Amino acid sequence: MNISIKKLTKTYGKKTSLTDLSFQLEEHKIYGLLGRNGAGKTTLMHIIAGHILPTTGTVKLNNENPFNNRKLLENICLINETDNFPTTLKVKEVLKTASLFYPNWCARTSQSLLKEFKLDETVKVKALSKGMVSSLGIIIGLASRAAITIFDEPYIGLDAAMRARFYEILLEEYEAHPRTIILSTHLIDEVSNLFEEVLILQEGELVLQMTTDELKERSMMIHGKSEDVRTFTQGKNVLSEKEFMGQLTAVLYGENYNFADAKRLGLSVEQVHIQDLMIHLTSNKGGVVA
Numbered sequence: 001m002n003i004s005i006k007k008l009t010k011t012y013g014k015k016t017s018l019t020d021l022s023f024q025l026e027e028h029k030i031y032g033l034l035g036r037n038g039a040g041k042t043t044l045m046h047i048i049a050g051h052i053l054p055t056t057g058t059v060k061l062n063n064e065n066p067f068n069n070r071k072l073l074e075n076i077c078l079i080n081e082t083d084n085f086p087t088t089l090k091v092k093e094v095l096k097t098a099s100l101f102y103p104n105w106c107a108r109t110s111q112s113l114l115k116e117f118k119l120d121e122t123v124k125v126k127a128l129s130k131g132m133v134s135s136l137g138i139i140i141g142l143a144s145r146a147a148i149t150i151f152d153e154p155y156i157g158l159d160a161a162m163r164a165r166f167y168e169i170l171l172e173e174y175e176a177h178p179r180t181i182i183l184s185t186h187l188i189d190e191v192s193n194l195f196e197e198v199l200i201l202q203e204g205e206l207v208l209q210m211t212t213d214e215l216k217e218r219s220m221m222i223h224g225k226s227e228d229v230r231t232f233t234q235g236k237n238v239l240s241e242k243e244f245m246g247q248l249t250a251v252l253y254g255e256n257y258n259f260a261d262a263k264r265l266g267l268s269v270e271q272v273h274i275q276d277l278m279i280h281l282t283s284n285k286g287g288v289v290a
């Protein structure tokens with residue numbers, strides 16, 4: 001299912017959460033929705049999932065408005081970081097309810113993930129640990145097989161090993177049953193190899209939408225003698241510089257850089273991690289987002 005957002009703005013009283021967003025998401029892709037605290041990610045995901053209305057502008061999923069659209073909502077699953085389930089229900093009751101709502105529900109996936117995450121079906125949600133609640137959310141998100149599956153920081157309380165397993169299972173499920181997945185996370189480096197495309201929000205505005213491959217090609221981190229680095233960076237878009245004892249490290253963004261050129265000058269060259277790029281691009285000192 002494709003997603004088309006046009007001139008979308010969301011305000012709460014005097015507070016503007018999203019400003020004039022326009023972009024398209026294709027079906028069968030994994031998107032990373034990134035941005036600092038308060039950038040507007042959760043608000044945007046709730047609008048896409050049809051939970052809230054934009055103040056102005058439109059959101060269309062396969063040309064239909066999701067708000068109050070029961071038929072469409074059966075194909076969208078949004079898993080929040082918390083408060084997903086009624087606390088008085090047992091795990092199996094939560095899963096039963098979800099299975100009735102999502103027409104593509106896969107009971108086999110649900111059962112195998114219950115075992116994987118060692119979740120006891122007979123326990124009430126209020127007795128689950130934070131990590132177990134996250135596991136339950138992940139099970140529902142994956143078993144729903146919803147055409148649009150959105151995870152908003154779904155890993156609270158999960159340890160590193162469990163998170164790694166979640167990413168593996170997400171990829172396996174996606175490969176077996178492609179769908180549009182939007183994943184919002186602050187642990188970017190853990191998952192950036194999953195993203196096919198990245199969107200970065202800053203203070204409610206979309207500052208970048210790009211494939212991860214292109215993002216990597218258009219950025220580089222170089223290190224070496226300050227004067228050599230400066231020779232290389234002259235006229236280029238420098239996102240950040242750090243100097244220490246005559247050595248300079250600079251992050252560049254904007255062109256398809258040729259790593260060999262920098263190496264010829266004796267500079268060491270590395271690819272910039274997406275997490276670092278996001279931080280530089282959304283810092284007030286950041287360079288121009290080309």
Ligand SMILES: Nc1ncnc2c1ncn2[C@@H]1O[C@H](COP(=O)(O)OP(=O)(O)OP(=O)(O)O)[C@@H](O)[C@H]1O
Nearest residue numbers: 012015016017035036037038039040041042043044
């Ligand atoms: N119901 C609301 N009423 C008033 N302001 C809101 C409401 N929901 C969100 N906001 C404001 O909108 C802005 C964007 O919030 P949002 O939760 O969408 O950001 P976020 O990128 O998901 O942040 P985080 O990474 O911290 O979860 C924030 O300034 C927030 O205070």
